[in-house]
Amino acid sequence: MTEVSATDLVVLKDVNKHFGALHVLQDIDLTIARGEVVVVIGPSGSGKSTLCRAINRLETIDSGHITIDDKPLPAEGKELARLRADVGMVFQSFNLFAHRTVLENVTLGQIKVRKTDKKAAEEKARTLLDRVGVGNQADKYPAQLSGGQQQRVAIARALAMDPKVMLFDEPTSALDPEMINEVLEVMQQLARDGMTMIVVTHEMGFARSAANRVVFMADGRIVEQATPDQFFSNPRSDRAKDFLSKILHH
Amino acid sequence: MNVLLDNFALFREGFLGTVELTALSGAIALVLGVVIAAFRVSPVPPLRYFGAAWVTLLRNTPLTLLFFIAVLVLPRLGMNTWSFFQLAVLALSCYTSAFICEAVRSGINTVSLGQAEAARSLGMTFTQTLRLIILPQATRTVLPPIGSLLIALAKNSAIAGGFSVFELFSVQKTLSEQGYNIFLIFLWVAIAYLIITFFISAVFRFLETRLAVAR
Amino acid sequence: MNLRKTAAAAFAVVALTASATACGKSGSPSGSTTPSAAGGSSAAAALPTYAVKTGVKLSGSKTWDRIEKNGKITIGVKADQPNLGFQDPATKKYSGFDIEIAKMVAADLGFGEDKITFKTIQSANRETAIAGGQVDYYVGTYTINPERQKQVSFAGPYFVAGQDLLVKKGSSIKSKDDLKGKKVCSATGSTSIQRIKNGPYGAKPVEYDAYSLCVDNLISGQVDAVTTDDAILKGFAAKYPDQIQVLGKPFSEEPYGVGLLKGDTAFQDAVTAALKSHEDNGDWKKAYDATLGKSGVTAAIPPLDSSS
Ligand SMILES: Nc1ncnc2c1ncn2[C@@H]1O[C@H](COP(=O)(O)OP(=O)(O)O)[C@@H](O)[C@H]1O
Ligand SMILES: [Mg+2]
Numbered sequence: 111m112t113e114v115s116a117t118d119l120v121v122l123k124d125v126n127k128h129f130g131a132l133h134v135l136q137d138i139d140l141t142i143a144r145g146e147v148v149v150v151i152g153p154s155g156s157g158k159s160t161l162c163r164a165i166n167r168l169e170t171i172d173s174g175h176i177t178i179d180d181k182p183l184p185a186e187g188k189e190l191a192r193l194r195a196d197v198g199m200v201f202q203s204f205n206l207f208a209h210r211t212v213l214e215n216v217t218l219g220q221i222k223v224r225k226t227d228k229k230a231a232e233e234k235a236r237t238l239l240d241r242v243g244v245g246n247q248a249d250k251y252p253a254q255l256s257g258g259q260q261q262r263v264a265i266a267r268a269l270a271m272d273p274k275v276m277l278f279d280e281p282t283s284a285l286d287p288e289m290i291n292e293v294l295e296v297m298q299q300l301a302r303d304g305m306t307m308i309v310v311t312h313e314m315g316f317a318r319s320a321a322n323r324v325v326f327m328a329d330g331r332i333v334e335q336a337t338p339d340q341f342f343s344n345p346r347s348d349r350a351k352d353f354l355s356k357i358l359h360h
Numbered sequence: 361m362n363v364l365l366d367n368f369a370l371f372r373e374g375f376l377g378t379v380e381l382t383a384l385s386g387a388i389a390l391v392l393g394v395v396i397a398a399f400r401v402s403p404v405p406p407l408r409y410f411g412a413a414w415v416t417l418l419r420n421t422p423l424t425l426l427f428f429i430a431v432l433v434l435p436r437l438g439m440n441t442w443s444f445f446q447l448a449v450l451a452l453s454c455y456t457s458a459f460i461c462e463a464v465r466s467g468i469n470t471v472s473l474g475q476a477e478a479a480r481s482l483g484m485t486f487t488q489t490l491r492l493i494i495l496p497q498a499t500r501t502v503l504p505p506i507g508s509l510l511i512a513l514a515k516n517s518a519i520a521g522g523f524s525v526f527e528l529f530s531v532q533k534t535l536s537e538q539g540y541n542i543f544l545i546f547l548w549v550a551i552a553y554l555i556i557t558f559f560i561s562a563v564f565r566f567l568e569t570r571l572a573v574a575r
Numbered sequence: 576m577n578l579r580k581t582a583a584a585a586f587a588v589v590a591l592t593a594s595a596t597a598c599g600k601s602g603s604p605s606g607s608t609t610p611s612a613a614g615g616s617s618a619a620a621a622l623p624t625y626a627v628k629t630g631v632k633l634s635g636s637k638t639w640d641r642i643e644k645n646g647k648i649t650i651g652v653k654a655d656q657p658n659l660g661f662q663d664p665a666t667k668k669y670s671g672f673d674i675e676i677a678k679m680v681a682a683d684l685g686f687g688e689d690k691i692t693f694k695t696i697q698s699a700n701r702e703t704a705i706a707g708g709q710v711d712y713y714v715g716t717y718t719i720n721p722e723r724q725k726q727v728s729f730a731g732p733y734f735v736a737g738q739d740l741l742v743k744k745g746s747s748i749k750s751k752d753d754l755k756g757k758k759v760c761s762a763t764g765s766t767s768i769q770r771i772k773n774g775p776y777g778a779k780p781v782e783y784d785a786y787s788l789c790v791d792n793l794i795s796g797q798v799d800a801v802t803t804d805d806a807i808l809k810g811f812a813a814k815y816p817d818q819i820q821v822l823g824k825p826f827s828e829e830p831y832g833v834g835l836l837k838g839d840t841a842f843q844d845a846v847t848a849a850l851k852s853h854e855d856n857g858d859w860k861k862a863y864d865a866t867l868g869k870s871g872v873t874a875a876i877p878p879l880d881s882s883s
Contacts, residue, residue, distance in 0.1 A: 168477055186403050188485060195483025205478035209497050219482035222492060264478075271482060432788070435797055444781070522763055522784035530782070533764030536699040538722050543703075 125174035136330040147307045149317040152327035158310040166197040198268030198276040204260040206252035213248040238266040258289030275306040374531035381517040385452035393460025418458035426451045448520035463505040467498030507564030623861040625682035636841035648686045651696040651710035657810035675862035677714040683849035702726045713834035729832030730846035737825020739805035754778040757799040760789035
């Protein structure tokens with residue numbers, strides 16, 4: 111493997127992945143430094159979700175290497191489970207545990223995976239729920255919450271594991287417009303607090319204000335990487351220009 | 361002449377025989393069925409193949425044939441210390457487990473994939489994901505078919521009567537051999553089965569309402 | 576346990592399942608390919624033919640009225656007991672001592688073989704079939720007892736069987752007094768197994784739905800003896816003469832009767848008279864010699880009981 115700087119947290123090297131004949135990830139090289147916030151952007155079907163899911167191995171890869179904090183992703187098993195606990199993931203569709211209360215959603219991972227005792231776990235859960243602004247909903251079931259509230263609980267649930275890096279896969283795409291901001295604000299705060307984040311989103315505002323870098327994907331390849339300012343005002347590739355013109359003018 | 365009162369001890373013995381067969385086989389089949397269902401959705405291919413083979417083999421073999429194998433073949437292969445009751449429980453629970461496995465598996469499939477992915481992304485192992493997240497949510501869809509399967513089990517246990525296990529149908533055979541009116545015997549045997557199956561239905565209805573309230 | 580043994584055992588089970596199909600109480604022999612003549616016995620005597628009477632009339636008999644209306648006679652029998660009541664799976668023809676008795680009676684009622692329909696009726700359904708008129712009478716190892724007499728009437732007895740034991744050749748069981756701790760097999764719920772269970776014998780009962788399973792277990796050594804009416808046991812002993820034998824010491828009396836509609840005394844008397852005439856003219860003995868007699872054991876004609 112090539113030299114890895116001590117500040118690099120997530121490193122993808124020559125990663126390839128197929129779904130049958132479809133080459134969804136093609137020679138992906140991507141390095142994310144500790145504390146860095148990277149926004150992944152690109153047309154639908156370009157492989158953004160697959161990239162996220164490959165990083166905590168919800169999808170396997172065909173070739174290449176992925177390391178997190180210098181440790182390669184292990185195969186299926188207990189060790190992989192432990193590593194996944196260090197990678198927080200927030201889904202487009204929230205995926206809160208429907209049969210558990212909001213509080214239990216946030217304590218379950220701590221208790222069962224981190225083996226934290228119940229009391230400490232609940233204390234931490236309440237602090238986190240307060241932080242994302244849904245502290246007063248702790249005893250409700252997910253179905254009783256609005257989408258924005260559910261997504262904030264999902265963020266709290268991931269944070270409760272003290273992850274080294276957080277992955278967000280279009281966290282606001284399933285939300286009504288008036289709820290998007292409450293979620294983005296939480297994410298912005300997280301970025302300010304120094305969390306390493308990989309965020310798949312089309313929210314330009316968030317990218318401009320919170321991201322250190324924008325990664326543009328198309329057809330399973332990373333086509334362009336730049337600072338938000340550079341990317342949005344002066345994209346180099348035709349694919350990016352084309353894509354930006356579409357999302358900015360509608 | 362009253363068939364029931366004259367032969368109450370016999371009826372009680374037969375009733376208890378059927379209850380014991382059903383309860384014991386049902387309990388084992390439930391555990392086995394859930395474990396095999398877990399095998400069938402597990403990430404480990406050999407376990408998946410084993411689970412699929414188990415279900416295919418047991419679900420497609422007539423129960424009577426399983427009884428023949430359990431009672432006649434297994435003792436010749438060294439299981440000669442097993443009693444007829446134990447062999448009957450073995451046949452009934454293995455057979456029923458295949459059906460319970462499929463009921464549980466279809467219940468698992470009704471839980472959205474996102475639930476499992478969320479659990480796994482929190483670092484839960486496969487068993488934790490299944491036990492804490494998937495199965496509790498599958499329970500509600502799985503309860504009614506499992507209730508039906510246990511009722512079927514109670515009725516299937518009659519086959520054991522042909523293999524030296526005393527249950528309700530042995531009562532019928534004994535009494536009709538003694539010349540009692542066959543309709544009256546069947547009437548009481550039917551009532552005894554109804555008591556058992558109504559009890560199973562009631563238990564499952566209770567569980568269903570309790571689960572409905574819990575949400 | 577080696578593979579070949581397993582395969583052989585599995586094959587045996589499949590074969591057994593195939594042969595032990597819907598039968599209720601009794602075993603079915605595995606078909607016509609097995610030589611059925613008892614080893615060493617003299618050549619089988621020929622079956623007698625029976626003179627069919629003409630111009631028979633019975634008054635005051637419900638059964639007779641039905642027979643007359645149908646123009647044929649329907650007789651309930653067993654189909655799975657070699658030499659007694661047995662239906663050849665290939666030709667569908669019935670044969671055995673009980674079948675001959677059924678034919679004798681029919682002949683005296685004016686019905687030849689071509690006007691007889693045999694119907695296989697399992698033990699548990701006998702009373703229902705008689706009471707419901709599905710059969711005009713029943714001939715099939717039907718033991719006369721008071722409990723049954725509450726539901727049906729009997730003519731006979733035409734034969735007295737007795738409970739006996741079938742054992743492996745060279746078995747340590749020489750009589751019913753050697754059964755302590757031994758596994759003894761019979762049909763589920765049968766009178767024979769009840770007697771072994773409750774009496775002073777101390778045997779461990781094993782109950783299957785088919786005698787063929789009992790016999791299989793006897794040969795494989797899973798049970799030590801099979802018990803039921805000696806007539807049935809002899810049929811199986813004749814199938815495997817080198818391996819198993821009947822002790823020949825019956826310890827009960829099972830008087831076999833012809834079952835008929837309860838209270839139809841006119842019909843009962845006619846059947847009794849028919850049995851009497853064929854016993855007296857030598858048909859009974861000829862029929863016995865050609866069927867059960869092949870086992871080499873003789874039998875006496877029991878006195879008929881007109882009050883049955
Ligand atoms: N499980 C799967 N099986 C087959 N094809 C898939 C699967 N998941 C995604 N794909 C395909 O892979 C491509 C990339 O998908 P995805 O990573 O979800 O893209 P994005 O998130 O950028 O829209 C798409 O063409 C999609 O249809
Ligand atoms: Mg996507």
